[in-house]
Amino acid sequence: MIVLASASPRRQELLRQIGVPHQVAPADIDETPVANENPSEYVVRMAETKARVVAAQLDAVTTVLAADTSVILDGCILGKPENPEHHRVMLQQLSGNTQQVLSAIAVVSGSRCDIQVVMTHVTFRQLDDGLISRYLACGEGDDKAGGYGIQGKGAVLVASIHGSYSNVVGLPLAETALLLEQHGISYWQS
Numbered sequence: 001m002i003v004l005a006s007a008s009p010r011r012q013e014l015l016r017q018i019g020v021p022h023q024v025a026p027a028d029i030d031e032t033p034v035a036n037e038n039p040s041e042y043v044v045r046m047a048e049t050k051a052r053v054v055a056a057q058l059d060a061v062t063t064v065l066a067a068d069t070s071v072i073l074d075g076c077i078l079g080k081p082e083n084p085e086h087h088r089v090m091l092q093q094l095s096g097n098t099q100q101v102l103s104a105i106a107v108v109s110g111s112r113c114d115i116q117v118v119m120t121h122v123t124f125r126q127l128d129d130g131l132i133s134r135y136l137a138c139g140e141g142d143d144k145a146g147g148y149g150i151q152g153k154g155a156v157l158v159a160s161i162h163g164s165y166s167n168v169v170g171l172p173l174a175e176t177a178l179l180l181e182q183h184g185i186s187y188w189q190s
């Protein structure tokens with residue numbers, strides 16, 4: 001049994017998909033980027049901090065997994081939508097362009113911490129204002145990095161992806177399985 005340091009229902013579902021029994025203990029941390037931090041440094045710091053904060057509350061033998069997913073456009077982190085207008089601008093920026101979805105996964109067991117970063121390229125189709133309005137109204141993108149969810153209605157916005165699909169949803173599964181295995185945790189347990 002591992003602990004998943006995440007409030008994300010997507011991550012719980014993805015971990016269940018590969019048969020890793022887990023309990024959930026969300027990490028409440030400050031997710032504000034610091035000055036001059038590049039996107040890769042940011043996701044690594046977020047994932048590591050989430051894992052370490054939760055591990056510090058547990059015994060030293062429990063393995064903790066955490067992740068952070070960010071959407072990067074032209075080198076800038078888009079974050080989650082702050083309000084409907086911000087959300088609309090975000091989708092207008094993504095329209096017709098290729099973004100990078102960057103996730104860091106961190107696995108902590110006692111004093112050992114391993115981190116991996118995974119990148120997926122996602123290309124959006126051209127989105128007209130009517131389509132953006134309809135997507136905003138459905139609400140599915142409100143709590144998600146980049147303001148959309150590829151696993152739901154947001155799939156209609158995506159023309160193509162290059163790289164790991166599960167990484168876009170929030171947890172790159174091939175890399176997660178390998179990292180957990182290195183910590184003695186098996187996948188496909190159920």
Ligand SMILES: Cc1cn([C@H]2C[C@H](O)[C@@H](COP(=O)(O)OP(=O)(O)OP(=O)(O)O)O2)c(=O)[nH]c1=O
Binds near residue numbers: 005148
């Ligand atoms: C781009 C994209 C993001 N997302 C989600 C995955 C993450 O849940 C979220 C990115 O925010 P995160 O800060 O990585 O995660 P979170 O706040 O949801 O949960 P926690 O920090 O407790 O682990 O966006 C999708 O579900 N589908 C997508 O297509």
